[in-house]
Amino acid sequence: MTLSQAVRIVVLSAALLGAAPSLHAQRAKDGKPPPAAKGPSVSKTIAKQAQAAQAAIKAEDWNACLAALAEAGAMPERTPYDDYAINELRVPCAARRNDLPTAEASLVKGLEIGQANGFMDDAAIKQRHKQLMQVNYQLKNYAKVNEYGKLAIAAEPANNDLRVMVGQALYLTPDYPGTVAFIEPWVAEMAQRNETPPEIALGLWTSACVRSKDNACTFRAVDKQVVYAPSDEAWTNLYLLLIRSAPADQALNVLRLGHEVGALKAGDDVTEYASLALEKGFPGEAQSVMEAAIAAGKFGEPGKATPGANSLLQSAKAAAAPDRATLAKQAKDAAAAKTGTPEVRLGQAYLSYGQPAEAAASIDRGLARGGVKDLADANLSLGIARLKAGDKAGAATAFDAVTGNPFVERLAGYWKLRTR
Numbered sequence: 001m002t003l004s005q006a007v008r009i010v011v012l013s014a015a016l017l018g019a020a021p022s023l024h025a026q027r028a029k030d031g032k033p034p035p036a037a038k039g040p041s042v043s044k045t046i047a048k049q050a051q052a053a054q055a056a057i058k059a060e061d062w063n064a065c066l067a068a069l070a071e072a073g074a075m076p077e078r079t080p081y082d083d084y085a086i087n088e089l090r091v092p093c094a095a096r097r098n099d100l101p102t103a104e105a106s107l108v109k110g111l112e113i114g115q116a117n118g119f120m121d122d123a124a125i126k127q128r129h130k131q132l133m134q135v136n137y138q139l140k141n142y143a144k145v146n147e148y149g150k151l152a153i154a155a156e157p158a159n160n161d162l163r164v165m166v167g168q169a170l171y172l173t174p175d176y177p178g179t180v181a182f183i184e185p186w187v188a189e190m191a192q193r194n195e196t197p198p199e200i201a202l203g204l205w206t207s208a209c210v211r212s213k214d215n216a217c218t219f220r221a222v223d224k225q226v227v228y229a230p231s232d233e234a235w236t237n238l239y240l241l242l243i244r245s246a247p248a249d250q251a252l253n254v255l256r257l258g259h260e261v262g263a264l265k266a267g268d269d270v271t272e273y274a275s276l277a278l279e280k281g282f283p284g285e286a287q288s289v290m291e292a293a294i295a296a297g298k299f300g301e302p303g304k305a306t307p308g309a310n311s312l313l314q315s316a317k318a319a320a321a322p323d324r325a326t327l328a329k330q331a332k333d334a335a336a337a338k339t340g341t342p343e344v345r346l347g348q349a350y351l352s353y354g355q356p357a358e359a360a361a362s363i364d365r366g367l368a369r370g371g372v373k374d375l376a377d378a379n380l381s382l383g384i385a386r387l388k389a390g391d392k393a394g395a396a397t398a399f400d401a402v403t404g405n406p407f408v409e410r411l412a413g414y415w416k417l418r419t420r
Contacts, residue, residue, distance in 0.1 A: 040081040040119060046072040053089045065093035066102075084113040095135075104135045126155045133165055145169035160198055167204045179208035180217055187224055199229040206237070215241070226417060232262060238414070239263035250407050252276050253380065257411060259289065260418065267299040267309060274312055277352070283319035285352035290316060324353060334362070339371030344378045351381060356388035376405040380412050392419040 042050050049072035056065035069090050072082070087110040094102035111128045114120030120128065129152040136144040149166035156162060163186055170179040183205040187197045202225045209217035219241050225234040239258040246254045255273040258264050264273060270293040274286040290313040295302060299309045327349060334342035343366030351359035363382040372378050383398035396419040402412035 040084075042082050042085050043077075043079050045075050045077055045079075046082050046086070049075070050085060050089065053093070057089070057092060060096070062093045062097045066090065066097070069093070080113055080117045081119060084110055084117065084119050087113065100135055100139050104132065104139060104141075107132050107135060126152065129155070130162065133162070137165060137169060140172070142169040142173045160201075164198055164201055164204075167201055171204050171208055174211070176208040176212045179204055180212070180214075180221075183208075184220070191224075196228050197224070202229050219245075226414065230417065235261035236263040236265070242411075247407060250411070252280055252282075253377075253408070253411055256384070257414060260415075264293075265298075267293065267306070270298055271309060271312055274316060278312075278316055278319060281323075282349070282352040283316050283323050284349075284354070286316035287313065287320045288354060320353075323349075327353075331362075334366070337369075340366030340369035340378075341371065341373050342366070343369065344372055344381070347385065348381050351385050351388070356385045359385035360389055360391070360394075376402050376408040376412075380408055380415070383412060383415055387415070387419060395419050 049068045052068040053065045053072070056062070056068060069086050072078075072086050075082075078086075087106040090106040091103050091110070094100070094106060107128060111120070111125070111132070114128075115125060129148045132148040133145050133152055136142070136148065146166055146169055149162060149169065152162045153159070153166065163182075167179060167183050170182055183201050187201065187205065190197045202221065206218065206221040206225060209221050218237075222234060222237045222241060225231070226238050239254070239261065240263070242254045243251065243258065252273075255264070255269075255276060258269070259273060264270050270289060274289045274293075277283070277289065278286040290305075290309065293299065294305045294309065294313070297304070299306045305313065327346070330342070330346045330349065334346045337343070343362050347359040347362030347364075347366065349359075350356075350362060360382060363378060363385060366372055367375075367378060367382070379398050379401040383395045383402070386392075386398055387395035396416050399412040399416040399419070402409050
């Protein structure tokens with residue numbers, strides 16, 4: 001079982017790291033106190049260096065910017081706002097030089113000073129938490145990603161990008177149980193709101209379960225994948241999980257679903273399906289499955305069959321011819337039967353020979369007559385017949401009617417997804 005695109009790369013942007021703050025120098029003019037500034041300003045102690053840093057940023061001379069700020073940081077008698085400004089100016093310069101440790105340290109220091117002195121409002125603080133998430137993600141400081149991620153998510157609970165990044169950080173730590181514990185309830189919350197979880201979150205969840213070797217967890221995750229992000233890989237994974245856990249009497253139904261979703265990749269998968277169909281009395285189904293697989297090249301070149309595959313096909317053909325010839329008699333006997341079970345079986349036979357409309361009509365008659373032994377299986381067959389006949393709405397109704405057997409109910413739910 002694989003996971004496609006479980007982790008995406010998060011790229012820092014200059015906009016996210018912040019532009020140079022607008023700074024004001026406190027200067028005396030004609031010996032008089034400076035006019036009241038709009039907000040805090042840098043002192044004249046570092047005014048020259050701050051202006052030089054801003055000019056360097058404008059010229060995209062990141063080395064000159066950092067040099068000017070280093071000089072400013074060495075000046076005596078700095079104010080808290082001076083230190084705040086120095087760190088804020090240093091962030092874009094360090095980031096553009098790809099010096100992320102320095103950028104991260106300046107972001108932290110700026111946050112500390114800004115919060116303590118009221119230089120940052122709530123919006124700026126929230127933005128800073130997101131900035132620190134991204135920088136630490138790049139630095140692979142995943143514990144800090146989670147630390148700041150909790151703060152950022154608390155401020156923006158509907159921001160799925162933040163949650164995805166935290167999930168990625170947990171996965172990359174690696175903390176697979178933590179990944180599951182974080183993503184599974186989030187997906188459940190979104191499902192309750194009829195929202196679609198991000199595909200990458202479902203992939204992270206699935207991969208974390210697989211790496212934890214937790215089959216129950218994997219089943220839950222893959223189940224949600226086929227619901228919200230169905231793909232060939234997701235359906236194949238689901239089929240593999242189902243066939244391993246299926247009761248013996250439901251193996252054929254699982255193989256039918258696997259065939260429907262394209263999960264029977266190899267010739268051995270197809271021969272397993274055909275052999276069981278033949279054993280259970282559906283030779284026509286076995287024949288059509290083998291013929292399609294041979295045409296698709298599942299036993300070598302398209303149209304070619306291995307000796308074993310050809311032998312199985314011939315056995316299916318030999319059994320199908322006389323069985324098909326009995327359909328008319330089966331229909332007559334079913335019409336005269338006291339219960340609906342013979343009609344249901346006739347419908348299942350029609351379905352195995354690729355006659356879904358006749359199958360649906362026969363099963364409908366059987367269910368209406370009553371006395372059907374296995375209602376769950378009958379409704380599952382009815383849903384499949386209606387689906388193959390092009391009646392998606394009717395198929396969905398039939399799949400909803402499958403009750404009484406938890407495993408068959410689960411299969412019906414997966415078949416219902418094919419009606420969307």
